[in-house]
Amino acid sequence: MRILFTSLASYGHLYPLLPLATAARDAGHDVVYATAPDSHPTLEKAGLESVAAGMTLQEVFGELFAGDARGRHEIPEAELNQAIGKGFGRLLPTRFMTDLEPVIAERKPDLVVYEMGNPGGMFAAHRAGIPAIGHGFGRVSTGGPMEHISKQIDAFAAELGLDGDSGVFWGRPFVDICPPSVQAPEFVARAQRLPLRPVGWSEPGELPSGVEGRDRSRPLAYLTLGTTGASQAHLLTAALQGLASLDLDVLVATGPAVDVAALGEVPANVQLEAWVPQSELLPHVDLVVHHGGSGTTLGAFAAGVPQLVLPQGADQFTNADAVIEAGAGAKLLGDELTADAVREASARLLTDSAVADAVRGLAEEVAGMPSPQEVVAQLSQYA
Known part of the structure; x- marks a missing residue:
């Protein structure tokens, strides 16, 4: 055919x-x-x-x-x-x-x-x-x-x-x-x-160092604001600071739209990468903090990972609402997006048993x- x-x-x-x-x-x-x-x-x-x-x-x-x-x-x-x-x-x-x-x-x-x-x-x-x-x-x-x-x-x-x-x-x-x-x-x-x-697709590439074979007792948060205009340095900075203040590791995909120098000096538990093979990465992380793009949202559903959504435009707001309605995460809008709010929401999502049950159920649904x-x-x- x-x-x-x-x-x-x-x-x-x-x-x-x-x-x-x-x-x-x-x-x-x-x-x-x-x-x-x-x-x-x-x-x-x-x-x-x-x-x-x-x-x-x-x-x-x-x-x-x-x-x-x-x-x-x-x-x-x-x-x-x-x-x-x-x-x-x-x-x-x-x-x-x-x-x-x-x-x-x-x-x-x-x-x-x-x-x-x-x-x-x-x-x-x-x-x-x-x-x-x-x-x-x-x-x-x-x-x-x-x-x-x-x-x-x-x-x-x-x-x-x-x-x-x-x-x-x-x-x-x-x-x-x-x-x-x-x-x-x-x-x-x-x-x-x-x-x-939704099996996901990424351009071929290696995972960042330290991802494979890491100690899963220490959480790994993945932060991305996509590859388009949603990737703004001030948003990344607030989210990065909030995550870095927790006892976990943070992997940030900065994307092509961000001047990495504008992020300043980052804490020792933060790793910056211009690009990552996201579909291969998601099964290795414990929390995804992102802009609400459909690919990241569905990828996190498939991987059974909680999501903190920071929507900026387009369909990102309805994706954030779907995450919340499913019990699989939280969202921060506009002025709500501060380092303190990111820290508090992320800490809750990593420890909430109801969220864990919800994301596990979504992963099973996707697998079926x-x-x-x-x-x-x-x-x-x-x-």
Whole structure:
């Protein structure tokens, strides 16, 4: 079977599809992955053939705010949400649909698997008369910018003659990597879900020194604020100081957006790393303090690790709420994020037996979900 995968060109949208794409390739299917060229090196490392389609998120915001000297945090929320709606609901889908049409004509896929943030893949498949299924990257979120995005997408879909709405992905099958107990209940009730275990994916690399074979009697906290704008030095500093004041070790993934020098001198029990193979690291840690990105949230669920979530934007707030509702962690918002608050919340999460039971239950739930290989075996029925 010939399968075309397509997603937006950012880690949080690309990585979740790679386990299924590589499993399809390993099963002997002809797999090609379409996204912006910036992500092609990652696809090459995964052993997947890539073709160019779409544009990067940086290019989208550059087009939306061309000539605007304001920083992102200087733009009023209402104006920003409207722009995000246009970018994700019209600009990106139009560009991907346009770029994918010749790819589909040449490769003649039997099935298109499109990431939920990239409905342009669905639109291109619809226009070509080819079956398509969606693929999630986490909990399906509503509210805030998503209302603006959904409104634009649904209007676009109606113009193309698609029945239904994006809330349930036009009634088409949807590969859902979110455990049902923490997925949005209204989505679980309405959608045609195809469950897939969130196994995680990281670029190949070695774990930081001291992680493997360490003394598990001393806790290890992992701190990350992602790879995008959420990674701000002042937030990392507050979280780092709070964690470092506890009797544990702290591993910090600073990401590319932080000037490490701005963090100053760090305590002896803190280890800074620009990058870590996160999916390999999570089973070794005892607490994850993070921004609420879907990949980290689901990875911690799978590893059975408590979470302290420090959401900054996008779907991070609903992810934080899902963690709390599941009894698997806590959150700190805005001015609540202080070193003292991080220390107190982290100490509680490491010792709370109810939290331990909750995260253990989530790990068991994830382990019971179908593997990528099992889901690949079902794909032919949708082609």
